Amino acid sequence: MTSxxxxxxxxxxxxxxxxxxxxxxxxxxxxxxxxxxxxxYRAQDDQLSREVAIKIPNGFGEAAVVQRLTVEARVLxxxxxxxxxxxxxxxxLTDGRxxxxxxxxxxxxxxxxxxxxxxxxERLGVFERVCDPVAFAHARGFVHRDLKPENIxxxxxxxxxxxxxxxxxxxxxxxxxxxxxxxxxxxxxxGFMAPEQASDRDVDTRADVYxxxxxxxxxxxxxxxxxxxxxxxxxxxxxxAPLRAICARAMAGRAADRYPDVLQLAQDVRRxxxxxxxxxxxxxxxxxxxxxxxxxxTAIILVVAYLVMRVIVAVFFGR
Numbered sequence: 001m002t003s004x005x006x007x008x009x010x011x012x013x014x015x016x017x018x019x020x021x022x023x024x025x026x027x028x029x030x031x032x033x034x035x036x037x038x039x040x041y042r043a044q045d046d047q048l049s050r051e052v053a054i055k056i057p058n059g060f061g062e063a064a065v066v067q068r069l070t071v072e073a074r075v076l077x078x079x080x081x082x083x084x085x086x087x088x089x090x091x092x093l094t095d096g097r098x099x100x101x102x103x104x105x106x107x108x109x110x111x112x113x114x115x116x117x118x119x120x121x122e123r124l125g126v127f128e129r130v131c132d133p134v135a136f137a138h139a140r141g142f143v144h145r146d147l148k149p150e151n152i153x154x155x156x157x158x159x160x161x162x163x164x165x166x167x168x169x170x171x172x173x174x175x176x177x178x179x180x181x182x183x184x185x186x187x188x189x190x191g192f193m194a195p196e197q198a199s200d201r202d203v204d205t206r207a208d209v210y211x212x213x214x215x216x217x218x219x220x221x222x223x224x225x226x227x228x229x230x231x232x233x234x235x236x237x238x239x240x241a242p243l244r245a246i247c248a249r250a251m252a253g254r255a256a257d258r259y260p261d262v263l264q265l266a267q268d269v270r271r272x273x274x275x276x277x278x279x280x281x282x283x284x285x286x287x288x289x290x291x292x293x294x295x296x297x298t299a300i301i302l303v304v305a306y307l308v309m310r311v312i313v314a315v316f317f318g319r
Contacts, residue, residue, distance in 0.1 A: 024046075038065070056099040071166075
């Protein structure tokens with residue numbers, strides 16, 4: 001009896017598990033991504049003649065995986081925002097696995113996009129646009145819990161999308177988000193995960209503030225965050241002090257020491273970009289004067305030029 005090679009076994013397994021839709025509406029074309037919970041495929045929607053993305057769970061029938069995918073679909077369905085991928089449909093495959101259909105996003109992840117953003121102002125602009133959909137989700141009670149550069153997509157026309165809401169929790173008004181019953185499980189990504197996420201599930205929106213602070217650290221330094229993030233940040237004198245202070249406050253170890261919400265974090269970044277003082281950084285008199293000079297440089301130059309001309313006229317023409 002001839003044994004099959006590993007490559008042949010892999011091909012047979014792929015053929016056996018290749019997804020097909022019960023209704024026949026969707027034709028799966030290729031796998032375009034795979035994570036811990038599920039895989040995403042590019043597919044053709046024959047009914048509407050368009051390409052879509054379809055997410056299915058990795059396993060067959062595992063209750064926890066099915067529940068998580070179902071929760072993610074419901075989260076996406078309830079969050080209609082330009083910065084969040086819209087969901088189109090859901091159903092079951094012929095093998096019984098659940099799936100949901102969403103817009104096919106073309107573009108690059110934030111990590112890959114960094115090389116095209118050499119200017120600090122451009123990076124801060126992208127950061128503000130990441131904050132918008134997260135703040136929108138918070139206003140509707142959801143906490144993302146896994147903000148990282150791989151979950152931020154930049155489209156071909158500059159659109160910014162926050163992806164992968166599979167770890168999201170619904171936080172009832174006035175109460176912390178409630179996890180599933182059972183022992184606490186750390187959900188998130190090392191370096192971008194708030195300290196409280198590693199110990200229990202009772203996290204609130206300030207966990208996402210931490211994740212956004214970690215993204216800001218990456219945008220400011222080009223380095224991934226880690227255990228010594230705040231020390232490395234303080235040593236980066238090429239990063240303006242107000243931005244170091246904003247990032248440090250967002251990534252404070254205690255949730256109570258962070259920005260209370262994403263809107264205030266984004267507002268501080270916006271104030272910096274507008275040449276205004278930021279809440280996270282008490283200015284010295286010297287810093288205030290330098291900021292004033294940077295903000296009103298053109299006006300100051302014009303006034304100085306005018307005064308110089310007046311002096312020249314007075315000296316040479318006696319006026």
